[in-house]
Amino acid sequence: MNLLIKSATIVDSKSDFHNQSVDILIEKGFISQIAKTLKNPKKYKELNLDNLHISQGWFDSSVSFGEPGFEERETIENGLKTAALSGFTSVAVNANTNPVIDSHSDVLFIKSKASGNAVNIHPIGALTKESKSIELAELYDMTNAGAVAFYDYQKPVANPNLMKVALQYASNFDGLVISFPQESKISGLGVMNENVTSTSLGLKGNPALAEELQIARDLFLLEYTGGKLHIPTISTSKSVELIRAAKQNKLNVTCSVAIHNLIFDDTELKSFNTNYKVLPPLRTQDDINALIDGLKDGTIDMVTSDHNPIDIEHKKIEFDFAKYGTIGLESAFGALNTILTTKKTVEVLTKGKQRFNIESSPVAIGNKATLTLFNPNLTYTFTKEHILSTSKNSMFENKELKGKVYGIISNNTLILN
Known part of the structure; x- marks a missing residue:
């Protein structure tokens, strides 16, 4: 998977780009470049989402x-x-x-x-x-x-x-x-x-x-x-x-x-x-x-x-x-x-x-792109329409929540809501 992510704020204390708004280039499932602005000469798919924030998965x-x-x-x-x-x-x-x-x-x-x-x-x-x-x-x-x-x-x-x-x-x-x-x-x-x-x-x-x-x-x-x-x-x-x-x-x-x-x-x-x-x-x-x-x-x-x-x-x-x-x-x-x-x-x-011996992949150049994409500021009421599970037994139904997940990048795959 090749992808250019535009204007994403990094939320990852283990990343050199923590709290910075940057472009992220992903090539073959790995982060190849991170910079304030990146061009796209190879015409990769671009991802531009409102108030996009990214952390490790x-x-x-x-x-x-x-x-x-x-x-x-x-x-x-x-x-x-x-x-x-x-x-x-x-x-x-x-x-x-x-x-x-x-x-x-x-x-x-x-x-x-x-x-x-x-x-x-x-x-x-x-x-x-x-x-x-x-x-x-x-x-x-x-x-x-x-x-x-x-x-x-x-x-x-x-x-x-x-x-x-x-x-x-x-x-x-x-x-x-x-x-x-x-x-x-x-x-x-x-x-x-x-x-x-x-x-x-x-x-x-x-x-x-x-x-x-x-x-x-x-x-x-x-x-x-x-x-x-x-x-x-x-x-x-x-x-x-x-x-x-x-x-x-x-x-x-x-x-x-x-x-x-x-x-x-x-x-x-x-x-x-x-x-x-x-x-x-x-x-x-x-x-x-x-x-x-x-x-x-x-x-x-x-x-x-x-x-x-x-x-x-x-x-x-x-x-x-x-x-x-x-x-x-x-x-x-x-x-x-x-x-x-x-x-x-x-x-x-x-x-x-770390406790469960699971690989951690900070948002850094050269690392595998294992990322979560989200907007932390969007507030909404959680309803049955937001439930994706087969069973619907949620105690959060009709509660006000803050923060919306866009999706993930993992195992060389992009999944978006």
Whole structure:
């Protein structure tokens, strides 16, 4: 692919052209020239977009598609198209399929289904066989097939010895263990945050304590075993404190937060809209403030859409019985850009690559063109028309967002909305 991009503002702190408005020449998928103004003697296609900003390609560390087994929720093909049009050039895909992705051949299946796509797919293998928390899955074999981490999606490992062994074993090949932060005996049958709101609504509560106990346990295990631990989608102020202290203690731990947990609090559930039923649950405004502070000071390493398509049959039912999950790829940038600066938004959408051993390609001459194109200033109301996923379970519907994605350049391909 050959392309001349005109008048683009670079948003990439690792680029020599950060904050500059430049022309970018791409030849055969690589950035060959960057300058204030470039001519086009070879008559390449030119790209001229309103208030165009460009950064290195974004990465989402927690995406669920459904295929194989739950294609009615989302297919890999449409999921990757959605990711591309939402600005993501790489996604880590969870193992919550049917069958669960827990073997060498399962990982190869995911990668083969995405072969030749503009978006790079990085399978996360299950940590335990069939995600049943009884015995470890084939971690090393899955690594050889291309798995980037190991995680029983939204299923806590109850047995501390199993988590201890996982951390010890994975450290032999620099494997990344992901542990969902919930102590299930404490969370019980809770379907939302345990708080005055849950009492007033008559819904069973899932207390912050359930998350914090599990995190404290896993951090003790990490200190004992060594290894690499990632704690996904934290949601409470105390969780931020625990991880901040662990990092000060030089433990090899990272964490993420779901974008919706940075924006919505548990009072949204007064409508009993099941799109707001997520795991971990929406917490309080005090928790949100602590999470945002944790992002700003680097305690929280990355954000994720935690994109989880759920078909209408499992969402349009009584709140207690509805499945957890919201889609979030399409709204990710516009939502984050309403609460953070554009520079910080781009930073937290790209920062997770290193932890998951994914190639980072700054906007620099000679580098592969792996780029996200966007307008950070356009405000709009997010409606069903903006949803690209097969499932429509978005909690951002009818919310005001700031920032529109134009598309991506990745794997020698230009994809535009």
